[in-house]
Amino acid sequence: MQTSIEIIKNRSDIGAGTRGADLGIDAMEIAAINKGSDFFHRYPFVDVRTRNESVYENDQHPFAKYIPYVYQQCEEVASVVKNCLSHGKFPLVFSGDHSSAMGTISGIEAAFPDKTLGVIWIDAHADIHSPYTTPSGNMHGMPLGAMLGEDNLKCKINDLDEETETYWNKLKDLKIKGPKVSPAHLVYFGVRDTEDPEDSLIAELGIRNYMVAEVRERGVEVCVNETLERLASCDIIYLSFDVDSMDSELISDGTGTPVPRGFFPQEISMLLRGLTDSGKVQCLEVVEVNPLLDRQGNKMAEVAFDILEQHFQDKSQ
DSSP, X not given: OTTSEEEEEEOOOTTSSSTTGGGHHHHHHHHHHHHTOOHHHHSOEEXXXXXXXXGGSOOOOTTSTTHHHHHXXXXXXXXXXXXXXXXXXXXXXXXXXXGGHHHHHHHHHHHOTTSOEEEEEESXXXXXXXXXXXXXXXXXXXXXXXXXXXXXXGGOOOOOOHXXXXXXXXXXXXXXXXXXXXXXXXXXXXXXXXXXXXXXXXXXXXXXXXXXXXXHHHOHHHHHHHHHHHTTTOSEEEEEEEGGGBOTTTTOOOSSSOOSSOBOHHHHHHHHHHXXXXXXXXXXXXXXXXXXXXXXXXXXXXXXXXXXXXXXXXXXX
């Protein structure tokens, strides 16, 4: 893995409710430069074209904001990820907001259509809404809803216009028609800020969530081993790391939706190490660093970069 990494820079933040996550990648690069690290020059990279200028338009999709552009962005991300994997490389994806995961997961599935995919979601949020259930309309809260193919109509609060419904269905069928992930093959770490429709769906689908207190009480190693056993039938794993999974009060509020009582950086490092040691992780994505919201300078980007640099340094030894 360490010799075939390709960095994918996806500076898109149109799925978020607050602008600025598009600068997260550059903030991490600045953190590397200030640390004297050549990390971002060590590997080849691809810059994904963005549609961030769409925020200037009069959006007509209140329950799935900018969904035509989110679809276009995810379609492009999916193609880049598929191409990376098809050439035997490991995609290390840096994205602005978490709606990008629809593209990343679809790209993995397109590259490995005959393999069973497991998803490990390290995040403060479940991101399992649909346009029918969202209270905000922000699409970074919907990637897993789309990838599971779940509208959650039992908890419906919104009536969609035809165009929104069409694009939502196109996102669910991105690259490969139908659900990309089974609920049995999805594991959460650190989810602690959810809405009732999400709680209802998580319970109905039996999705496992290792909350922060449980991980601390039982130990990272035990929880990682249980997760890998749960995903034993999966051939490959996608690992998604949202920086808001970390404790906003102790680290930084430099992310769009900071939540206290999260993981410490060392715990994230242990999680990444334990999960990737399985040999099944084929893609890692890092999202939601927002330096415009960081009241401690560039602290969130610095912490996120330190975690990643140490992780890939350890893997190369």
